[in-house]
Amino acid sequence: MSSLPFRQPYRQPSRQMSTDPHNELNLHMDYYIGIDVGTGSARACVINGKGDILGMASENIGLWQPEQGYYEQSTNDIWRCICNSVQRILNQHNIPSESIRGIAFDATCSLAVFTHDTDEPMSVTGPNFDNDHNIVLWLDHRPVDETAKINATKHNLLRYVGGTMSIEMEIPKVLWLKNNMPKEKFDRCKFYDLADALTHMATGNDSRSFCSTVCKQGYVPVGVDGSVKGWQEDFLKDIGLGDLTEDNFKRLGGVNGVNGKYLSAGELIGTLSEKAASDLGLSAGIAVGSGVIDAYAGWVGTVGAKVKLSSHELSSEYSQTDKHQAFTRLAAVAGTSTCHIAMSPGPVFVPGVWGPYRDVLIPDYWMAEGGQSATGELLKHVLETHPAFQQTLSISESYNTNIYDYLNEHLKDMMKKQKAPTISFLGRHFFFYGDLFGNRSPIADPRMTGSVIGLSSDKTIDGLALFYYATMEFIALQTHQIIETMNKAGHQIHSIFMSGSQCQNDILMRLMASACDMPVLIPQYVHAAVVHGAAMLAAKAASADKNGKTEPLWDIMDRMSKPGKIVSPTEDPHEKELLSIKYKVFLEQCHSQQVYRRDVDDVIAKWNEAPNGTSEQKATAVEESSKADGVDGNINTKLPLN
Secondary structure: OOOOOOOOOOOOEEEEEOOOOOOOOOEOOOEEEEEEEEEOOOEEEEEEEEOOOOEEEEEEEEOOOOOOOOOOOOOHHHHHHHHHHHHHHHOOOOHHHHHHHEEEEEOOOEEEEEOOOOOOOOOOOOOOOOOOOOOOOOOOOOOHHHHHHHOOOOHHHHHHHHOOOOOHHHHHHHHHHHHHHOHHHHHHHHEEEEHHHHHHHOOOOOOEEEHHHHOOOOOOOOHHHHHOOOHHHHHHHHHHOOHHEEEEEEHOOOOOOOOOOOOOOOOOOEEEEEEEHHHOOOOOOOOOOOEEEEEHHHHHHOOOOOOOOOOHHHHOOOOOHHHHHHHHEEEEEEEEEEEEEEEOOOOOOOOOOOOEOOOOOOOOOEEEEEOOOOOHHHHEEEEEEEOOHHHHHHHHHOOOOOHHHHHHHHHHHHHHHHHOOOHHHOOOOOOEEEOOEEEEOOOEEEEOOOEOOOOOOOOOOOHHHHHHHHHHHHHHHHHHHHHHHHHOOOOOOOOHHHHHHHHHHHHHHHHHHHHHHOOOEOOOOOOOOOHHHHHHHHHHHHHOOOOOOOOHHHHHHHHOOEEEEEEEOOOOOOHHHHHHHHHHHHHHHHHHHHHHHHHHHHHHHHHHHOOOOOOOHHHHHHHHHHHHOHHHHHHOOOOOOO
């Protein structure tokens, strides 16, 4: 069993007399640190026992791109950024290091590699593999052939990752290293998801999280679908990673309860080592919680928000604060892209949605992960490519506001000038389908692109505002499509709990609520929901009793989550009808694109039967076109959250 977390002798009394001349009362408080490692920065926050954020700090982390499509980072660099951020918070807010009771990490789902003999970073940069870049970032696209090989196996475990393994998951990256790294180097490697690597660096132990291994590494919890050891030996051997099955999968983390330990979110994974404590400026022995992937920390920091929902938006069988209410709530973590996280009491298989994953947050409960490949990035792209962008940007800067807020006000002005009943009325004859970056859910097709009906020659700010509105409408309608697909498969989602920068866009939030016909809940910590969730995991770890048992995660979320704001759907029957017909057109645009592509591909396929002298050239062109479209391996990807 892990050692118990450090506690000061004076922890029990809440107040004690100070030794200063005035005999002032000093209130002793317990604090918890959450660490969020995104694609571009590492953030730290400190919360108190009520869940209030007392301070935050961040630092940009390095990102290296040795070749097109290759993205690498370094755990040494990330750890330095984490340490600087933690020390800055403690110093700026005068928080005594000895009052910190727990720490927990979330991170992107990236592959971190260390040597198993010396526990040092192992380079992932070919061909020499001789630097300290030991992280293959989640958005790295190097393992195209490896992803295709994995999905060609049709192994049963692929059912639990949405039917196909994405190129952003970690086993394809491990296989790429096997195929490209000198054997003597690969044989020294051990592999972690980044969140697990950080808890390893903090504690020195090799425990793993269910969140990382189940969601991104093909681990199937024992008892699920006949799984005996979690890791699937036949699968690893089939794809060429049979050497990782040796010593009971030791280099992947081992077998739970035999030579490894796997934990749900926030469970006590160990205590802060002397070295890590010195690096962070903290006391050794602090509780360290099992980490999670960043989007799942967003679920923790979002769905417990204190809001008053109506009876039809709640489960009538349970109290309003019961954890079963989480089954009705979709966490939408929105930034550059959007992740949709939902919990269910049993496994629900949804086409185009990753999962179902058991045990990753709460033992014996299941999670599903959908997403939109680009939302914030899509809005940015649409604005920046319009002829009126520079003019609009210049005007917005003159008003000391951002371009999104300016365009929202411009849309309201257009509504008044045109005497339109609603903003949605402005875009009534403009139909934009926006899968410019491929489709993550529910189609799961990277070849999906965009289309427009109603395009005009308007190059004015009005034209840009209309395109901007249509893009927001697309994001809302596609969210409707994802929720509808999940509910048809067996989920019971009745409300959306948002987090991220898009929450500040009032038009988008109203559109989201109205298009999905359900309330949208916005948390108090709009920009910090993810790192706030990580801090709650730290509080869970610190609650461990002498047997290592911790307080239930939902109880901590219920206690530490803050009041949220409700955005209700429109009550205007005409606007409801308009959005309903717009959704019908949206679906037609989505499906007709696939039909058109298949019809053209059927014709192109006949080119291989062309007369001699041209068939080889045409066949090569067809093959190269398919690779460019991402057909091989049914690759599925999304852009970063932040």
